[in-house]
Amino acid sequence: PLRAFLYADPAAHSLSPAMHRAAFAWAGLNGEYEAVRVSPADLPGALARLRRGGVVGANLSLPHKEAALAHLDGLSEAARAVGAVNTIIHQEGRLVGENTDAPGLLQALLDWGAGSTGHREADGPVVVLGAGGAARAAVYTGLILLERDVFIVNRTRERAEELAAFWQNEDADCQAQAADLAEIPWSKVRLVVNASSAGLSNPDETPLPGFDFSALAAGALVYDMVYQPRETRLMREARAAGVRAENGLSMLAQQARLAFLAWTGVDVPVSVFLGALGGEK
């Protein structure tokens, strides 16, 4: 069989096995996908085991996405730019680090009608909430993949400044900058991406307390990378103001689709992955 793994700690509650097993079944491939709990100390040994025959690759999740960079034989441009690997592709003994979170987010945003790539003026700037690892992927998606200006809003402004500084490029058409809420031209904003962990452990937390969502441009989308819970306070408050809001399930499904495609060459419809998540669409 073709074999793939998830390395994470904890690993038990991952939704990836259900998605990839459904994809193997849909593709008619004899494949196995197993979630393995790997501690940081065990990561190098676990990665070495991916070099065996029959192993197509692996996914990495917390706490390995950044630590793995140093142990791989090559990195894709996205993995290098985001500074994180969520997918490893095994190519004849070589392990190549890929990041399908950012293109997965891009695809999810496009599927929800968040404009198109390269239409900076028409589609307006992107607001990214948060400045951690997830935000780094979101800024890459907005700035490089969607080609929009990006405002980074974070509880700790200094971290937003650091993230913006990483992308500083005076020659580029699009810029990332740290911003307070009052500095953002909200009437031009059609896309807000929550990449903060607010609401993840405490459903009453929101990265935008007291925010007036009616300030956003008509037809705006609030995309929350959180998928557990399925509806966050941020989403609830956006919807209450008549603004479209979606959770991170579509990004989760898209990053899995892109990983499976890289491993097997089979582009399984995203509906198969969403179906395994208990979602619709």
Ligand code: ATR
């Ligand atoms: P990850 O790698 O998942 O992005 P992280 O690096 O811990 O995780 O980043 C978490 C992000 O969520 C940070 O931007 C954090 O803000 P701070 O930099 O100020 O810590 C943000 N965050 C977490 N809880 C929050 C809350 N209650 N309100 C606003 N932002 C919050």
